[in-house]
Amino acid sequence: MRPEQAQTRAVQRMTTLPLVVQALAPQRVGKVMNGQTCVSDWMLVASPLTVPEGFHARSLSEAAVGRMRAAVLADVRRLGPPEHGGISARPFATGVAVEGQNLATGDGADLVLDAGGVVVGRMRRRLTQEEAWHVGETADQVIKPLLDMALSVLGHCEVVGKTEVHLHVRITPTARGARPVLALYTAHTSGELKAPPGSEAFFGGHVHLPVEDNTAKELAERMMRELARASGIDWWER
Numbered sequence: 148m149r150p151e152q153a154q155t156r157a158v159q160r161m162t163t164l165p166l167v168v169q170a171l172a173p174q175r176v177g178k179v180m181n182g183q184t185c186v187s188d189w190m191l192v193a194s195p196l197t198v199p200e201g202f203h204a205r206s207l208s209e210a211a212v213g214r215m216r217a218a219v220l221a222d223v224r225r226l227g228p229p230e231h232g233g234i235s236a237r238p239f240a241t242g243v244a245v246e247g248q249n250l251a252t253g254d255g256a257d258l259v260l261d262a263g264g265v266v267v268g269r270m271r272r273r274l275t276q277e278e279a280w281h282v283g284e285t286a287d288q289v290i291k292p293l294l295d296m297a298l299s300v301l302g303h304c305e306v307v308g309k310t311e312v313h314l315h316v317r318i319t320p321t322a323r324g325a326r327p328v329l330a331l332y333t334a335h336t337s338g339e340l341k342a343p344p345g346s347e348a349f350f351g352g353h354v355h356l357p358v359e360d361n362t363a364k365e366l367a368e369r370m371m372r373e374l375a376r377a378s379g380i381d382w383w384e385r
Contacts, residue, residue, distance in 0.1 A: 150309075153196040157311045160265050161192045166242045170259040170267040173344050176321055180253035183273040184322040187329055187342075190315040191268040191293040195306045195356065198264035205304045206262045207243070212236055214303045215245040215258045218296045222270070225292070227252035258296055260304075268297040276322075279330035279337065282380070286371035290314065294363040298356065306356050314370055316340065316348040331378045338378035348377055 148156075161167060176186055205211060216234060223232035227249035234247035241262050248255035252273065259267040270293055294312070301310065318327040318340075327343035342348040350373045352366050375382040 150196070154311060157194045157196050157264075160194045160198075160261075160263055161311065161313060164241075164261045164263045164265055166239060166244070166259055166261040167192065167265050167267055170244070170257075170269065171315060173317070173319070174269075174271075176319060178253065179321055180273060182275055183253070184276040184320065184325040185274040185327065185329075186319050186321060187272045187274055188315075188317040188319070189270045189272070189289050189293060190317070191290075191297055192265060192313045192315070193268075193297045193301060193310055194265045195301065195308060195310045197308055199305055199307065202264055202304050202306070203262040206260050211260065211300065211303060212243055212245070215243065215260060215300055218299055219245045219247040219256050219258050222256040222292055222296060223247035223249050223254075226254040226256065226272075256292075256296070258300060260300055266297045266300050268293040274318075274329070276325055279332050282331050282333050282371055282375045282382075285331065285374065286367045290370050290374075291363050291367040294354075294367055298354065298358050298363060302357055308356060310354050310356050312352050312354060312366065314350040314352075316342045316350075316374075317344055318342045319344055329378075331375065331380065333375065333380060333382070336380050338375070338380040340374065340378040348374075350374065350377075 228251045231251040232249050237244045242260050244259045246257045255271045257269040329340040350370045372382050
């Protein structure tokens with residue numbers, strides 16, 4: 148199979164498998180907490196260009212679910228007081244979902260693994276209208292943790308080689324008058340990422356597995372620069 152054919156098939160898996168479609172669909176906002184005016188949903192989808200033999204069995208194994216539970220629980224505890232983090236696992240015919248939420252903040256993290264060869268990492272952060280996010284901190288606190296969660300699961304399922312990675316960002320207003328935007332800033336300038344439901348912001352990239360020490364950090368920084376430019380912030384490659 149030619150590389151471009153393999154990439155096309157990977158993207159098809161990332162956009163058509165039922166569990167993936169469900170994971171990327173708008174999720175219930177739930178209880179409004181801590182004065183929020185919006186929720187931001189960050190969804191990272193990853194699939195290898197070549198799904199290794201035995202992936203189906205490994206992805207549905209108890210060991211894979213254990214790896215997912217540990218990854219989600221670590222992130223949920225990081226999103227607020229650690230003692231308020233909780234998770235649950237839901238089996239499906241073709242995969243599994245591990246969902247977590249920090250009950251003190253309402254922020255959450257999920258992992259969805261489809262045995263067809265796709266993992267989806269999701270993070271929900273609640274926002275207030277006055278809140279602005281530093282671009283670098285967004286890469287460190289949102290994008291890189293999502294990459295770490297997703298790539299660790301694929302590594303556990305023995306994926307090697309080039310892996311397609313997509314990042315979707317959705318901002319859903321939860322208060323009257325709130326806009327579906329995320330305010331971002333750097334040391335020198337600021338901007339707004341417009342990402343309303345139905346018109347989510349999208350960023351793409353790829354990594355090679357197994358991951359090296361800086362793999363997730365480098366891709367997170369690359370997506371961070373795309374995020375800044377999409378928000379109207381002048382950020383050019385050197």
